[in-house]
Amino acid sequence: MPLITKKALAFAGKTAIIDPKGNYTYQQLIDASTQWAHRFLKGQSDLNGARIAFMVSPGFDYVAVQWGIWQAGGVAVPLCVTYPLASLAYVLEDTAAEQVVIDAEFEYVLLNYANENGIIPHLVSKPFLAEVLSLPSISSDRPAMILYTSGTTSLPKGVVSTHANIDFQMECLIQAWEWKETDRTICMLPLHHIHGIINVVGCSLSVGGICEFIPKFSEEAVFGRLLSGELTVFMAVPTIYFKLISHWDSFSEDQKQFVFQKLKAFRLMVSGSAALPVSVMEKWHVISGHWLLERYGMTEIGMAISNPFHGVRKPGHVGIPLPGVQVRLMGDEEEIKEDLVPGEIQIKGPNVFQAYWNKAQATVETFTEDAWFKTGDVAHLDQGYFKILGRSSVDIIKSGGYKLSALEIEEVIRQHPNVADCGVVGLADDEWGEIVAVVLVLTTDLELSVLNTWLRERLPGYKVPRKYLIQEELPRNAMGKVTKNDLKLMFS
Numbered sequence: 001m002p003l004i005t006k007k008a009l010a011f012a013g014k015t016a017i018i019d020p021k022g023n024y025t026y027q028q029l030i031d032a033s034t035q036w037a038h039r040f041l042k043g044q045s046d047l048n049g050a051r052i053a054f055m056v057s058p059g060f061d062y063v064a065v066q067w068g069i070w071q072a073g074g075v076a077v078p079l080c081v082t083y084p085l086a087s088l089a090y091v092l093e094d095t096a097a098e099q100v101v102i103d104a105e106f107e108y109v110l111l112n113y114a115n116e117n118g119i120i121p122h123l124v125s126k127p128f129l130a131e132v133l134s135l136p137s138i139s140s141d142r143p144a145m146i147l148y149t150s151g152t153t154s155l156p157k158g159v160v161s162t163h164a165n166i167d168f169q170m171e172c173l174i175q176a177w178e179w180k181e182t183d184r185t186i187c188m189l190p191l192h193h194i195h196g197i198i199n200v201v202g203c204s205l206s207v208g209g210i211c212e213f214i215p216k217f218s219e220e221a222v223f224g225r226l227l228s229g230e231l232t233v234f235m236a237v238p239t240i241y242f243k244l245i246s247h248w249d250s251f252s253e254d255q256k257q258f259v260f261q262k263l264k265a266f267r268l269m270v271s272g273s274a275a276l277p278v279s280v281m282e283k284w285h286v287i288s289g290h291w292l293l294e295r296y297g298m299t300e301i302g303m304a305i306s307n308p309f310h311g312v313r314k315p316g317h318v319g320i321p322l323p324g325v326q327v328r329l330m331g332d333e334e335e336i337k338e339d340l341v342p343g344e345i346q347i348k349g350p351n352v353f354q355a356y357w358n359k360a361q362a363t364v365e366t367f368t369e370d371a372w373f374k375t376g377d378v379a380h381l382d383q384g385y386f387k388i389l390g391r392s393s394v395d396i397i398k399s400g401g402y403k404l405s406a407l408e409i410e411e412v413i414r415q416h417p418n419v420a421d422c423g424v425v426g427l428a429d430d431e432w433g434e435i436v437a438v439v440l441v442l443t444t445d446l447e448l449s450v451l452n453t454w455l456r457e458r459l460p461g462y463k464v465p466r467k468y469l470i471q472e473e474l475p476r477n478a479m480g481k482v483t484k485n486d487l488k489l490m491f492s
């Protein structure tokens with residue numbers, strides 16, 4: 001039985017969640033999730049690891065469904081609420097989801113597909129009242145969640161985390177960042193990735209705090225809540241800080257003073273999921289009086305490295321290993337111990353995921369022989385602090401905090417009948433970290449707006465290229481391989 005649902009009992013009468021539909025206590029969360037568990041079980045005693053997908057807007061219903069799946073012994077598969085059907089279908093097929101929960105606003109996207117493909121749909125809009133019976137006892141080594149992440153393979157891989165992984169990932173942040181029952185935070189991040197799921201919602205509800213949700217990020221909505229004087233913790237990706245800073249630039253001097261007073265009162269402000277530019281960290285300090293706490297993580301491992309809650313938060317550095325997480329830097333032959341020598345970050349500990357779903361070979365390949373997880377991120381040490389220098393694969397792009405695979409995007413683009421070949425790269429960008437760009441070789445003329453619309457039906461918006469360049473051919477090296485660095489240069 002997951003720690004989080006057990007802990008919730010201790011805070012039963014307290015407010016847990018505030019979302020656009022209302023305020024909800026921990027008791028309501030427990031009751032609703034118990035109902036969902038029975039709805040999934042349909043009289044069985046245990047789901048025994050069946051995958052239950054859900055396309056539910058961030059808020060009370062999302063958490064109730066997630067806890068319901070866990071209480072019933074299922075594996076939670078959260079779906080991105082902005083995915084086109086093709087991307088949703090990939091996840092549903094790959095996990096062989098048996099049941100899917102669909103929020104009212106997404107019925108038009110998914111209900112027909114579920115019915116046609118033998119997946120039992122549950123509509124959030126249809127109330128359900130079950131007789132409350134006993135629920136299975138779930139050991140912590142059982143799989144709890146599958147999140148999809150893009151990597152060096154073309155199609156996204158499902159990352160299977162156990163209950164023990166998730167509990168540890170939350171516990172180590174609660175300890176390191178001193179989460180408290182009195183904390184109140186806001187979630188505007190998508191809930192198909194760990195940043196929102198573990199760091200924001202999971203930690204907040206594990207300590208009996210209040211988690212507010214806004215359905216979609218906007219600078220106005222987030223500033224509105226930041227200035228309420230009610231929040232204590234704020235976590236976001238660098239792109240969000242960049243956007244908030246741009247918005248703040250338009251404020252009057254009096255408004256800026258007011259903003260400073262309100263933000264200064266926060267207990268903690270965190271940035272992660274992509275490199276935090278030093279300029280953003282410094283400007284946010286002017287705006288709020290806070291040195292943002294930058295940390296480093298990954299879907300497969302939760303958080304691994306963090307600047308200290310107390311102590312120096314070093315700009316441009318991601319900090320020191322979190323409690324209980326082992327981190328090493330590996331060179332070509334041996335572990336690197338000296339400062340300023342680059343190596344791959346490798347991780348060991350109870351935070352590390354169990355396996356890639358149905359990909360035994362990829363799972364084996366991502367671990368060293370002595371069982372360290374290979375992140376593919378390159379860093380060096382600088383007086384005890386890790387500094388991320390880049391990634392070992394040029395095909396991985398981070399845009400707006402999302403990890404994208406150039407290979408996946410290329411494969412989709414190549415399916416267009418007018419495209420002979422293409423090469424996708426990430427270009428450095430102040431706001432998004434990187435933006436997706438593509439060099440196209442066409443068979444016949446093609447309106448780029450037509451291609452863009454075609455791609456939006458097949459890829460989520462954040463994977464669709466922002467820059468296009470048409471060329472006669474792609475640059476290749478002596479081995480005939482497309483040289484991505486030359487592709488990048490074409491855009492400069």
Ligand code: MLC
Binds near residue numbers: 188237
């Ligand atoms: C959107 N736009 C982009 C873009 N995404 N432009 C360039 N690159 C991108 N990636 C453009 C759209 O075309 C549109 O422009 C405008 O921005 C608004 O689009 P939107 O879809 O409404 O975007 P918005 O809601 O503003 O999204 C920005 C965001 C979002 C930063 C809130 O990207 C986000 O939620 N990112 C967080 C992802 C996350 O949680 N990652 C964590 C992964 S876990 P126009 O011109 O059409 O209006 C992980 C591990 C760890 O990484 O360590 O945490």
Ligand code: AMP
Binds near residue numbers: 149298388402
């Ligand atoms: P994801 O696979 O979506 O979980 O993304 C994980 C990747 O995000 C890591 O492998 C890093 O490349 C990147 N990342 C996360 N946090 C940071 C950070 N603070 N600085 C630089 N890169 C980061």
